[in-house]
Amino acid sequence: MQNRRAFLSSSSIGIGTAALSSILGMSFFKKEKGGIIKETNSGGARGALDALHFAPKAKRIIYLFQSGGPSQLDLFDYKPLLNERRGEELPESVRKGQRLTGMTSGQDSFPLVGSNYSFSQYGQSGAYVSDVLPYTAKIVDELCIVKSMYTEAINHDPAITFFQTGSQQAGRPSMGSWLSYGLGSENEDLPGFCVLLSRGTGRPFGQPLYSRLWGNGFLHSLHQGVQFRSGKDPVLYLNDPSGMDRQSRRNMLDQVAALNEKQLQEFGDPEISTRISQYEMAYRMQTSVPDVMNIEGEPDHIYQMYGPDSTVPGTYAANCILARRLAERDVRFIQLYHMGWDQHDNLPTACAAQAKDIDQPSAALVMDLKQRGLLEDTLIIWGGEFGRTNYSQGTITDTSFGRDHHPRSFTIWMAGGGVKPGMVYGETDDFGYNITENPVHVHDFQATVMKLLGVDHEKFTYKYQGRRFRLTDVHGKVVNDILA
């Protein structure tokens, strides 16, 4: 270190000091009018927003994305009428001609089907939870369950893209990128937006994901979601090649920095300083990422809390432990994706299996953060891209049926940072088809999440190709009712 500091401070045109501070943090340079090179707070560690618009209730987000469309009717939205009228036709007065996906629009009949699971009420809030979510049921008083979510898209790709980026068409920045860009990173050793994937047991070969879902779109690529993977190379290209050790990497970086510094003196291009500091960040990540990914030191009671899967790397349960570890290290946005929620058929078996994957670990994550005092400034979100129909896709048998995609109403839950605990918000009709009370659009949800982090979704824009873009496009209303 001594060596590098010495040459940095001796560099020409007075940017040595700035370069040094950027090694310590992760900042960018901007040439102000008049040519003075200054560290900028846009695109770098500090975030683009000069000041927050509201007092923030949460500092970070853990988004437990349930990819595929979990069935609200089999998990949270209890509709005994569907059991009473099992097999009867969905009344047109309920459907009101709304469009269906191509998978069921050709069906001759739309037979109603209630859940095969039983429901009970839990906690002070009396929230209904189905018996495939016993652990979640125990913590309902920590949760804010929103039963009145709705979206515009009816197919996976546009629907999940809509949730993540505010647009059904690919190309806009993901929510985590927006917040990394706006709020910056509070950890100099880890990316501000980390992503973890797991595959569900309910539909192991279910619908796919796409790396653009955590893409930075038109924002600086510093804000892209960085996928953390189980296995040897937890971040792509993180490990030094075999036959190279830490000391030799350090030696190499020192000489590379010395050579780059000579170029800086010759050309005066501030991009060279940025490059030097990015190599330092990469070097630190090589230690900090394996450190956060190594859960072997977690005590037994933690594994017991998160359930048996949590010792198996790459599972949702193991990822929940990692999410907590990333939250402890102040990572801004931690995004999990759990695949396999697309129960077009065989729902009673498959949905139960999916529920088992996520039930204990999700509940454990909430309580683990709580016992560490982190829940109050961490917002946890659990939910998928749409819900599922109240009628069966395909034939109903004694033991099986399926459900198609349903954008008109579905359930998500949130917990922690700034949302009302023990709340059930919104209502659907007795058929579980249409929302009857307090509808929450995807953009409303996004606006609300941003407010919890202190950001006014209408004021947080990025000008690109002549247009001011925002996560909520030109829509979205904060759902004040659910704010604590």
Place this chain on the structure above:
Amino acid sequence: MNQLSAFAPLFVLVMMALSLHSCQEGTESQQQLKMQIPDVVDFNFHVKPILSDRCFKCHGPDENTREGDLAFHTEAHAFMALGQDLDRYAIVPGHPDSSTIVSRIYSDDPDDVMPPPESNLTLTAYEKEIIERWIEQGAEWKEHWSLLSPQKANIPAVSDEAWANNEIDYFVLSKIEAAGLSANDRADKRRLLRRASFDLTGLAPSKDQLTAFLEDEADDAFEKQIDQMLNGHAYAERMSADWMDLARYADTHGYQDDLERYNWPWRDWVIHAFDTNMPYDEFVTWQIAGDLLPDATLEQQIATAFNRNHKITQEGGVIPEEYRVEYVADRTNTFGMAFIGLSMECARCHDHKYDPISQKNYFELYSFFNNVPEEGLIASYGAIPEPYVTLTQEDMTQTLDFINAVDSITEVPVLVMGERADKRQNYILSRGQYDQPTDEVFPSTPESILAFSEQYEQNRLGLAKWLFDPSNPLTARVAVNRLWQQLFGSGIVKTSYDFGNQGTLPTHPELLDYLAVSYRENGWNTKEMLKYIMLSSTYQQSAKVSPEQLEVDPENLLLARAPRSRLQSEMIRDHALDISNLLVDKVGGPSVKPYQPGGLWEETTGGGGGSTAKYIQDDGDGLYRRSLYTFWKRTVPPPSMMTFDSATRDICSVKRQNTSTPLQALVMMNDPQIVEAARMLAYRSIEEAEASAEDRISFMFELATSRQPDEEEVSFIKTLFDQEYDRYTNQPEEAGQFLSVGHFVMKPILEASEFAAYASVASAILNLDETITRG
């Protein structure tokens, strides 16, 4: 309207305009506050950017959202009488005190002030002052610069005539001199050749090329080098890489299932077209309407794959028409951005907020692309979406011999364009929704750009003719601006995707027009245009930046120095392969699958995806081809290329980001492709250089940076070499491991610990900023 008067050539004006537009997109700069108001306020340079950005949203082209019947996008609207009694005016030339715009923008009353608080838009003190001064000076109106036909202006005078090489330099130097600066001297020959070589071929100059150039003292030494580079296939490959971004080329259909498609013969055709220097008008016409040309050949049909490179869905359950509309819209948007530099998609849902393109205009243009006999959904697993042509072995080896056929592939289905016999009726779609047709429309083009001549066929061929009508103000400017961008990192119009009201103004408008007219007049000759620009002194300057230059012109808008920029993603990898002698220099053919971290496709594809469910890495040649041949799976694109800002290929893209991130450092340090290249670079140095460590280090350094290191630089690397040699001597098994990264097998050449130490310093050299920079 006199073209020149649209760009008042006053120095102050230009400098103010430069400053005004120097603030980066994405951050609203308050810098202007402190700026001096120019003596002469110009509408195009000073006023309209403010009106467009802060006022057009409610007082612009979109009639449906217009407030108070007031708009500022045309002269007639802006000067119209207002109010019930028609006794008020937003703008009263010469009288700011009577102009309501002035009182409203200065108002303290939240109900009165413009822009209103709920818009979240504000004007700075500088911007208010600009509007006021402009009115005070008579409020002279000017049409939007890019919609006026380009004309060749007179060549401006300069003091330092000796510096100038061709006309370009007069346009550039006159501004540099007016700013009180001087241009840089010529770059040293090594750096100049390196710059030219990356710009034209995507690769560094070879050692032989460098030597020949250094030894050639003739005046036309550089020109000879340019000619040589333009005549090689590496040039065509480099040009094609950018065109593939623009054409959103990929090897899969995208969307959920993201199955494989086989449009690579189109990519081979593009390479062939650049190689043979096909004129730009013909090149584009074939791609837009090759199938409609008289007696269209198979080759002309293949060219139309351009308009089928968009994503196509196979997600079960979608509503096919919803997606078919997306494909047509994609073609329309691509046409807008790629060929006329306008963001059309804004006008899909409503009249454009900033540019004179109505929703009707949008769907008229859309109509040209709406008559393809296609389906919205790929109906069955692995089906080829109509229309397509099937190329046989015979086609590929005989009539289309530029396609690099592979023996194992007997037939290739290439997606192409076609026309339905029963023409589809076209409608405006309300909010752009597939199921909301309103008024019927017919194929046409925005009259604000150029009315669609009745002589032209009302189909894509007519559209291509409209595009290359000599009166079209945009086509040549947009095209030549991209060539400039290729050579200078940024276009003369920085927003190469937007020549509209929200785009940046040209830094050198007369130069842009001069080049645009020349390009058209000289038969759209791309090689000639590139060479012409490269022969300017402007291009050949050194990239060194003095504190003075940095102070006056931090963003290099005056071009008093050459830009220094990081190489594009393809070039970074290709350069490493090239100098380590790993590059397999074969043109075209099916896309290849080089090293990629295991499991990436499998993690996300969920068992679907057919042949792209699992990444099966190539062995042998496929690992070492140029990066434009790397298989592009849209939902999981090659990670190391994405890390270096490749476009996603989801939609048309004409300009990439150029960022610097920690993940890039990880790729350069640890990607087996680069580590293997380091080993083979070391191997090459041992084979070809003198035997001392210093010589070998210098040899590798020169290959990587195209220059010889000085003694201090050698000593830095030698220090590392000594450290590594010690370590590997003490830990020989580590040396063996380091040397085993990558598939390439070499014959033993040195004792392992010494070889590994060279490989390690080669890796350091590949990680230098300079190695991945052209400057």
